[in-house]
Amino acid sequence: MTSFASALKRRLVIKGSGENPFLDNDDIRPLSLEDRTWTQTTYFTFWFSAAATVAGWYSGSAAQSTGLSVWEVVACQAAGYFLIAIVFVANGRPGAVYHIGFPILNRAAFGVYGAWWPTFNRAVMAVVWNGVNMGKGSALTSGGMIGYVIFWLMICSVLWIRIPKMRILIYIKLLVYIISAIGMLTWTLTLAGGIGPILSQGSRVHGSEKAWLIVRFVWLFAANCATFASNAADFQRYAQKPNDVILGNLVGFPVADLSVAIVGNIVASTSTVIFGELVWNPIMLLDRIQAENYTAANRAGCFFLALLFAYSALFSSVFENSIPAGNDIAALVPKYISIRRGMFLCQVLSFLINPWFLLSSASVFIRFLGSYQMFLAAITGILLCNYYVVSRGELLVPDLFMGGRSGAYYFSRGWNFRAYIAYVVTVAVNFAGFLGNMGVEVPIGITRFYYFAYPVGLFLSFSIFLLCNLISRPAHIVPWGRWREPKNYVRPEEDTRSPGIVLIGTELDSETGSNKVISAGNNAEKGLEVKS
Incomplete structure (x- = not known):
């Protein structure tokens, strides 16, 4: 029995675990060159694929129910999506350059062990959202359970595909969106004989009330994408070139979400006529169309359109929840869990949490999920400050996987108290508004202040973390005026230029203002300072 247990344990250990198996395995290290397959086109297409979900079709419905017109809501969406796209690009930059994911990036700011908390937070949220999103499409009935299990098995089958190869799914999803959008528009416009009255309706609110609603929804649309912004490195690490992600995010995300929202508004508007x-x-x-006119043509149309929406839901589950959860869980227990194992574990846990119960009886819990952007803003602000101001673009990659005192990110027993001070203070400032959003009665001023919870969270955590680093300087801090970001990090074993020379970048000379080429050799690989 003992020999069997030992053999099983050996089988469970991930191949490629480093010197510290509780911090390292090959999956969470910087990606190899062959796995960097996503191009600018991939990222641009990705957002069309991610936005084209059932929820994306009616993303503006809540705002319109408050009295804003369709086009005012679209303007709010455009502003919010563009603002959050800037955060995507900025916070995902380390992933695109060093090809590491969100959990490893956390180690540079929170410490190699302190990163456990934000990583665990994100993993739990990914698992819960995965279960909730899958549970939305089925009821706790025999038919609903059968549909849920089939859908769950389909997701699990997709997870066998290696993530770098999944870009084909992105391109297929774009085609699916185009077909479903054209199909729904053509069908509903034909049935309605026009677009209906919704698009021509004016605003029902005015003055300061309208102004506050616009402010609220601009930031709400931005904050709704806070999850993508916080773990942007999980996706941008697959970029062939670091700059491939810039236009794909800045242009692709706002354009994709707006196009989906406009199509959704037009389709919804026709329903008032039908x-x-x-x-x-x-x-x-689709259900109403089939119920009120049950013909062979309608059945066929509903079937094919529902099939397209099912693929959209599958794509969202994999890319929005399974992949981030896989990265997070693998970083929490790298000795035994790879990213693929983490993705499968996410699916198992999503099933076990009983999403039907959460959806049917825990409205407060669902509101909590929707308000979680407050916590993510605090984490994101710290990551931005650490990369752009404290580290000046330089990450000592080997030290991200070192648990000893010699590591630059060991800080105080593996925890960076500076990051946690910034995190706790930022959350505390927004906590009253968070309670108000959960249903607790609070003054109107706090409610309105909470409209700005996401930008306030970013600014506060960024500023407090910077102040803490100025008061108590960490071991690794790059002098102001010097930019140490490499052009594109390459694993030492894959570098063909010269043994050990893996970081090539530019440094801004504070005296002359000119850029100088710098290289980091073997010393940098050990986490030591490199002179230019």
Whole structure:
């Protein structure tokens, strides 16, 4: 029995675990060159794929229910999506350059062991959201359970594909979106004989009330994407070139989300003509069409469109939850869990949390999920400050996987108290508004202040973390005026230029203002300072 247990334990250990198996395995190290397969086109297409979900079709419905017109909501969405796209690019930059994910990037700011908390937070949220999103499409009935299990098995089958090879799924999803959008638009416009009254309706609110609503929803649309912004490195690490992600995010994300929202608005508007009431959810709209006119043509149309929406849901589950969860769980227990094992574990846990119960009886819990951007803003602000101001673009990659005192990111027994001071203070400032959003009665001033929870969280955590680093300087801090970001990090074993020379970048000379080429050799690989 003992020999069997020992053999099983050996089988469970991930191949490629480093000197410290509780901090390192090959999956979470910088990606190899062959796995950097995503191009600028991939990232641009990715956002069309990610946005084209059922929820994306009616993303503006809540804002319109408050009295804003369709086009005012679209303007709020455009502003919010562009603002958060800037955060995508900025916070994902280390992933695109060093080809590491969100959990490893956390170690540079929170410490090699302190990173456990933000990583664990993100992993739990990914698992819960994965279960909730899958549970939305089925009821706790025999038919609903069968559909859920089939969908769950389909997701698990997709997870066998290596992530660098998944870009084909992105391109297929774009095609699926185009077909479903054209199909829904053509069908509903034909049934309605026009676009309906919604698009021509004006605003029902005015003055300061309208102004506050616009402010609220600009930041709400931005904050709704806070998860993508916080773990942007998980996706940008697959870039062939660091700059491939810039236009793909800055242009692709706002354009994709806006196009989906506009199509969703038009389709919803036609429902007022067809049924005499507004139906936002496209799945519910298909159900109404089939229920009220049960013909062979309608059945076929509903089947194929529902199939396209099912693929959209599958894509969202894999890319928005399974991949981030896989990265996070692998970083928490790298000795035994690879990214693929982490993704499968996410699916198992998502099933076990009973998402139907959460959706049917825990409205406060769902509001909590929607308010979680407050915590993510604090983490994101710290990561931005650490990379752009404290480290000046330089990450000592080997030290990110070292648990000893000699590591630059060991700080105080592996924890960086500076990051936790910034995190706790930032969360405390926004906590009253968070309670108000959860249903606790708070003054109107606090409610309105919470509209700015995401930008306030970014600014506060950034500023407090910077102040803490100025008061108590860490071991690794790059002098102001010097920029130490490499052009593109390459694993030492894959570098063909010269043994050990893996970091090539530019440094801004504070005296002359000119850029000088710098290289980091074997000393940099050991985490030591490199002179230019």
